[in-house]
Amino acid sequence: MANAARSAPRALNIGQQLSRFFFLHPRxxxxxxxxxxxxxxxxxxxxxxxxxxxxxxxxxDDFSGVMVRELSFQTYGALFTPSNLEIIxxxxxxxxxxxxxxxxxxxxxxxxxxxxxGKRTRSLLxxxxxxPLWSSYIVRVYSWKLILANEGVINWLFEALxxxxxxxxxxxxPVIGGSSLxxxxxxxxxxxxxxxxxxxxxxxYAALERVPRSLIEVSGDLGARPGYTFRKVILPLAFPGIxxxxxxxxxxxxxxxxxxxxxxxxxxxxxxxxxxxxxxxxNVPLAAAFTVVPIVxxxxxxxxxxxxxxxxxx
Amino acid sequence: MRSKFQALRTEKIPRGLRYMxxxxxxxxxxxxxxxxxxAFTTERRTYQFPPPGLTTQWFGELLARVDFWNALGTSLxxxxxxxxxxxxxxxxxxxxxxxxxxxxxxxxSLLFILPIAMPGIVxxxxxxxxxxxxxIEFSYWTIVIGHATFxxxxxxxxxxxxxxxxxxxxxxxxxxxxxxxxxxxxxxxLPNIAxxxxxxxxxxxxxxxxxxxxxxxxxxxxxxxxxxxxLAQLVRPRDRPVTNAAALVVIVITFIPILFAFRFxxxxxxT
Numbered sequence: 001m002a003n004a005a006r007s008a009p010r011a012l013n014i015g016q017q018l019s020r021f022f023f024l025h026p027r028x029x030x031x032x033x034x035x036x037x038x039x040x041x042x043x044x045x046x047x048x049x050x051x052x053x054x055x056x057x058x059x060x061d062d063f064s065g066v067m068v069r070e071l072s073f074q075t076y077g078a079l080f081t082p083s084n085l086e087i088i089x090x091x092x093x094x095x096x097x098x099x100x101x102x103x104x105x106x107x108x109x110x111x112x113x114x115x116x117x118g119k120r121t122r123s124l125l126x127x128x129x130x131x132p133l134w135s136s137y138i139v140r141v142y143s144w145k146l147i148l149a150n151e152g153v154i155n156w157l158f159e160a161l162x163x164x165x166x167x168x169x170x171x172x173x174p175v176i177g178g179s180s181l182x183x184x185x186x187x188x189x190x191x192x193x194x195x196x197x198x199x200x201x202x203x204x205y206a207a208l209e210r211v212p213r214s215l216i217e218v219s220g221d222l223g224a225r226p227g228y229t230f231r232k233v234i235l236p237l238a239f240p241g242i243x244x245x246x247x248x249x250x251x252x253x254x255x256x257x258x259x260x261x262x263x264x265x266x267x268x269x270x271x272x273x274x275x276x277x278x279x280x281x282x283n284v285p286l287a288a289a290f291t292v293v294p295i296v297x298x299x300x301x302x303x304x305x306x307x308x309x310x311x312x313x314x
Numbered sequence: 315m316r317s318k319f320q321a322l323r324t325e326k327i328p329r330g331l332r333y334m335x336x337x338x339x340x341x342x343x344x345x346x347x348x349x350x351x352x353a354f355t356t357e358r359r360t361y362q363f364p365p366p367g368l369t370t371q372w373f374g375e376l377l378a379r380v381d382f383w384n385a386l387g388t389s390l391x392x393x394x395x396x397x398x399x400x401x402x403x404x405x406x407x408x409x410x411x412x413x414x415x416x417x418x419x420x421x422x423s424l425l426f427i428l429p430i431a432m433p434g435i436v437x438x439x440x441x442x443x444x445x446x447x448x449x450i451e452f453s454y455w456t457i458v459i460g461h462a463t464f465x466x467x468x469x470x471x472x473x474x475x476x477x478x479x480x481x482x483x484x485x486x487x488x489x490x491x492x493x494x495x496x497x498x499x500x501x502x503x504l505p506n507i508a509x510x511x512x513x514x515x516x517x518x519x520x521x522x523x524x525x526x527x528x529x530x531x532x533x534x535x536x537x538x539x540x541x542x543x544x545l546a547q548l549v550r551p552r553d554r555p556v557t558n559a560a561a562l563v564v565i566v567i568t569f570i571p572i573l574f575a576f577r578f579x580x581x582x583x584x585t
């Protein structure tokens with residue numbers, strides 16, 4: 001009797017039965033796991049994003065102001081007027097300049113962290129980069145309102161150093177100048193650089209940290225001077241990291257609408273324009289067409305970045 | 315982790331590099347110090363530097379501001395619920411994608427990055443029309459939905475990295491020894507990914523707590539989170555001293571989860 005009981009399959013409890021079922025159906029498990037998060041994302045984000053793009057092909061009737069749900073390029077005709085093109089160009093140039101400045105300022109710090117800092121210093125520096133990155137965005141923007149104010153610290157510094165004339169000359173420059181630092185492209189540029197620079201430092205540092213020591217040694221052994229090794233070995237290997245960082249600095253500058261509103265002159269950037277269009281004036285198709293611009297620019301940017309190897313550096 | 319460059323540490327640091335790195339550090343932290351200083355200034359109307367005197371009275375006034383505390387409360391609640399949702403959704407995604415291979419897997423992980431990679435205004439508008447699509451009324455909960463959506467990726471990134479590092483043999487051993495799937499999850503997988511969940515969750519919390527742009531698109535008219543409150547304060551010149559004090563308080567509050575997250579990731583030597 002005992003033998004018969006042993007040879008018969010042991011009754012499995014519900015947990016064991018389920019485990020067996022899961023083990024035998026890995027695809028089903030995958031589907032079960034993914035259903036909720038992917039459904040959430042598709043329904044709430046991806047689908048509406050697609051609809052947004054479709055809406056940009058709708059148009060608003062000139063007389064009634066009602067959205068006409070027919071596909072046409074009419075809204076894009078309205079988008080590509082000189083004044084709107086200027087807004088797009090202004091945003092893109094600002095994003096490019098901010099990205100360039102971020103790379104320039106970030107590199108020495110990243111290089112120092114990766115190559116010369118000891119273990120302890122390095123993790124402290126890492127924290128020093130993380131803290132501004134994660135501390136309140138809006139407060140950091142506000143801090144520049146304090147700094148750039150006419151009676152604020154920057155002007156105080158200029159006066160204390162006897163450089164008031166230099167400041168006035170900067171502000172009198174065409175295009176980048178303005179009535180005061182907090183109402184000029186120059187001021188806005190500083191704020192953008194400040195807000196997004198941690199996004200440049202971290203990937204640059206990560207890329208530099210991965211440069212094998214042996215490669216630098218071998219370059220030296222083969223007779224390269226440090227400067228030559230830097231240009232021919234270190235910089236090319238760090239470049240994908242810089243490109244990876246530039247994805248963030250470029251995209252974030254392009255789509256920001258708080259900074260141009262809080263700091264800077266009243267001239268338009270993509271972000272504030274979209275915000276106004278979809279809100280108060282209610283031209284949803286044109287707002288949609290305007291959002292398609294950064295989507296397309298970023299899409300192209302990502303393709304180029306992938307070619308440059310930035311995705312492996314993320 | 316040992317540095318690949320450690321042996322070169324005796325190498326001379328190029329002249330100028332130290333200064334440039336130092337200047338970048340000053341650039342990163344000077345504005346935060348300015349916020350610290352201005353929270354104590356006695357000047358009410360302007361942003362005068364140097365401050366004519368120092369006082370702590372604005373913190374007392376801030377303490378009495380119900381709208382500030384309500385906004386803080388809303389922010390904490392939103393962040394807490396959004397983080398919980400992100401933890402659930404992010405962990406499920408990570409579990410699905412960590413070891414499986416199927417067509418379109420890369421595209422799926424790219425999809426989850428999208429809400430945070432796209433400019434905030436794009437994500438905001440997309441979420442707004444998504445919420446409209448389902449006929450949900452804009453409220454506290456729609457803020458949560460928006461935040462959870464872009465927080466999934468921080469949890470996913472942390473957990474998927476940990477799962478890939480965890481030896482699969484541990485899970486196999488557990489199953490071989492007769493543990494059910496649920497026992498394996500409870501006793502093998504969860505203890506392994508606990509700190510990754512904590513780090514990812516804290517980053518998600520900080521991200522949600524700080525968010526302005528997506529929030530302006532997904533909130534109802536009644537709800538004010540702390541960053542939205544700050545934004546409104548910027549156009550209230552009479553409130554400047556209180557705004558300054560609030561700015562400092564906000565910074566201190568956001569530092570706490572970051573320092574915690576940093577400690578936890580350091581403990582397991584992971585960056």
